[in-house]
Amino acid sequence: MKALLPAGTAQLVGIGDDAAVIRAPDARVVATMDLLIEGRHFRRDWSAPHDVGCKAAARNLADIAAMGAVPTALLVGFATPGDLPAAWARDLVRGLAQESARAGASVAGGDVSSADTIMIAVTALGDLAGRDPVTRGGARPGDKLAVAGRLGRSAAGLALLEAGLDRPAGPVAAHRRPQPPYDAGPQAAVLGATSMIDISDGLVQDLGHVAEASGVRIDIETALLADDSQLRAAAAALGDAGWLSWVLAGGEDHALAATFAAGAELPERWSVIGSVGVGSGVRVDRRSSRGRSGWDHFR
Amino acid sequence: MKALLPAGTAQLVGIGDDAAVIRAPDARVVATMDLLIEGRHFRRDWSAPHDVGCKAAARNLADIAAMGAVPTALLVGFATPGDLPAAWARDLVRGLAQESARAGASVAGGDVSSADTIMIAVTALGDLAGRDPVTRGGARPGDKLAVAGRLGRSAAGLALLEAGLDRPAGPVAAHRRPQPPYDAGPQAAVLGATSMIDISDGLVQDLGHVAEASGVRIDIETALLADDSQLRAAAAALGDAGWLSWVLAGGEDHALAATFAAGAELPERWSVIGSVGVGSGVRVDRRSSRGRSGWDHFR
Numbered sequence: 001m002k003a004l005l006p007a008g009t010a011q012l013v014g015i016g017d018d019a020a021v022i023r024a025p026d027a028r029v030v031a032t033m034d035l036l037i038e039g040r041h042f043r044r045d046w047s048a049p050h051d052v053g054c055k056a057a058a059r060n061l062a063d064i065a066a067m068g069a070v071p072t073a074l075l076v077g078f079a080t081p082g083d084l085p086a087a088w089a090r091d092l093v094r095g096l097a098q099e100s101a102r103a104g105a106s107v108a109g110g111d112v113s114s115a116d117t118i119m120i121a122v123t124a125l126g127d128l129a130g131r132d133p134v135t136r137g138g139a140r141p142g143d144k145l146a147v148a149g150r151l152g153r154s155a156a157g158l159a160l161l162e163a164g165l166d167r168p169a170g171p172v173a174a175h176r177r178p179q180p181p182y183d184a185g186p187q188a189a190v191l192g193a194t195s196m197i198d199i200s201d202g203l204v205q206d207l208g209h210v211a212e213a214s215g216v217r218i219d220i221e222t223a224l225l226a227d228d229s230q231l232r233a234a235a236a237a238l239g240d241a242g243w244l245s246w247v248l249a250g251g252e253d254h255a256l257a258a259t260f261a262a263g264a265e266l267p268e269r270w271s272v273i274g275s276v277g278v279g280s281g282v283r284v285d286r287r288s289s290r291g292r293s294g295w296d297h298f299r
Numbered sequence: 300m301k302a303l304l305p306a307g308t309a310q311l312v313g314i315g316d317d318a319a320v321i322r323a324p325d326a327r328v329v330a331t332m333d334l335l336i337e338g339r340h341f342r343r344d345w346s347a348p349h350d351v352g353c354k355a356a357a358r359n360l361a362d363i364a365a366m367g368a369v370p371t372a373l374l375v376g377f378a379t380p381g382d383l384p385a386a387w388a389r390d391l392v393r394g395l396a397q398e399s400a401r402a403g404a405s406v407a408g409g410d411v412s413s414a415d416t417i418m419i420a421v422t423a424l425g426d427l428a429g430r431d432p433v434t435r436g437g438a439r440p441g442d443k444l445a446v447a448g449r450l451g452r453s454a455a456g457l458a459l460l461e462a463g464l465d466r467p468a469g470p471v472a473a474h475r476r477p478q479p480p481y482d483a484g485p486q487a488a489v490l491g492a493t494s495m496i497d498i499s500d501g502l503v504q505d506l507g508h509v510a511e512a513s514g515v516r517i518d519i520e521t522a523l524l525a526d527d528s529q530l531r532a533a534a535a536a537l538g539d540a541g542w543l544s545w546v547l548a549g550g551e552d553h554a555l556a557a558t559f560a561a562g563a564e565l566p567e568r569w570s571v572i573g574s575v576g577v578g579s580g581v582r583v584d585r586r587s588s589r590g591r592s593g594w595d596h597f598r
């Protein structure tokens with residue numbers, strides 16, 4: 001597998017020793033770990049191994065970006081049944097390497113074990129380049145709320161796959177292989193973001209974490225959400241007009257949501273969708289969201 | 300669980316954000332990941348959850364020490380069946396926290412998911428404090444070979460458990476909860492170790508990795524191996540005189556083996572057990588070891 005994993009620029013000691021050694025020029029390292037488990041986070045009949053590798057990398061790399069950091073390296077733990085075809089494992093590794101490279105990082109180490117189910121544990125590391133980390137806890141009343149990246153496409157793709165459809169192709173591809181806007185994370189930090197989060201469980205639910213950590217209320221205005229023809233097409237294919245629920249409650253696109261001071265000037269990719277106020281919780285068009293995910297309420 | 304996990308001194312942002320932020324004063328970070336899977340790496344009827352937590356932490360922290368680094372933080376991915384008793388998970392976390400603290404680190408983040416089998420993915424991070432990493436590739440002909448920590452006790456404990464015995468207590472405890480000599484790793488680096496490895500798969504097998512990476516032959520002299528009364532007692536309990544096979548081929552004690560220049564003066568804890576020569580592979584008392592683990596040959 002080592003041949004499939006080119007060394008990255010941050011990698012001083014890579015695969016094949018007791019541990020990897022990675023540059024951390026900032027003298028701090030940002031670190032996160034996520035698990036991806038067959039049957040829970042992916043299905044082999046719905047996703048090719050290359051897609052699973054990309055997705056496993058993307059969900060961790062997006063967490064690094066959401067702190068305002070630049071990804072440097074990945075470690076991968078791969079538990080696999082003995083009868084898994086070697087080509088499946090190779091394509092998974094290629095996907096991990098490709099998505100890491102897209103984010104500027106490399107796979108620097110890991111572990112392989114046998115298991116009854118495929119389980120992929122990924123640790124991503126990143127560098128803050130001298131900036132403060134952007135946590136979930138810094139949003140202030142008066143701030144504006146903005147997002148970079150797509151919302152709802154992965155959820156729309158999952159709904160299509162669950163209905164036995166693989167078209168429209170855009171949302172299905174987005175479900176199989178999310179495309180987080182990695183460089184928007186450090187960009188937001190430079191722009192002075194007061195808080196930031198990776199949208200992995202759904203916009204309303206994840207902003208709930210920001211509201212709680214910051215001690216504020218967050219307001220989303222649906223009129224400000226981008227009209228996405230791919231979501232409308234998916235909704236039409238399913239005979240369902242509920243595309244807004246995908247935007248508000250669908251996770252796994254790994255868009256970034258951040259808050260900025262009211263006067264901050266934001267580039268076009270950071271689209272303002274709401275604001276921060278005094279209080280608690282998340283409101284959509286001034287109505288409180290109910291339930292943990294907001295899904296039922298907005299479906 | 301967060302209440303069970305005190306923040307460590309290296310931890311700037313801990314559990315509860317998109318990622319942790321850990322001090323890396325050296326401007327490099329040492330990073331490793333290992334998987335621990337129920338039925339393969341532990342059995343719930345043989346090990347208490349606290350032991351499993353300690354062991355999951357220890358095997359990763361030992362890899363950090365084996366690079367000559369000081370552990371700073373752990374990330375833990377925990378996949379668990381829905382019917383796992385909450386007390387089991389709590390005791391696992393306590394074990395992870397306790398062993399981390401013993402090594403000077405803390406649990407700074409992670410992920411939890413449901414799964415059919417218990418899987419624990421641990422990433423350990425560490426700091427080199429300005430020293431070069433001690434890899435597997437620096438052993439030179441003429442060097443002496445030394446070990447710190449115990450050899451063979453975990454394997455003896457496993458053999459006892461497999462035979463339905465839980466005495467003598469020492470080896471059984473060593474199997475359930477290995478005690479790697481963490482501070483011997485940075486100490487070896489300061490003493491000028493030319494190569495180092497954590498003994499996780501067995502002395503002969505792991506030294507084979509050093510021999511290969513360094514392009515040398517490694518000689519073990521059994522007359523120099525410490526006589527361990529606990530191993531003799533375990534062998535007697537099993538009616539088996541083969542305690543040497545545990546020392547040469549038993550893994551999981553996470554002792555450290557390192558090579559040093561012939562003239563290096565070593566403190567007592569670093570016990571010389573052999574030497575490095577021109578050639579390849581690992582020899583025991585001048586006989587070539589056969590097979591991947593050396594187990595069959597020396598049993």
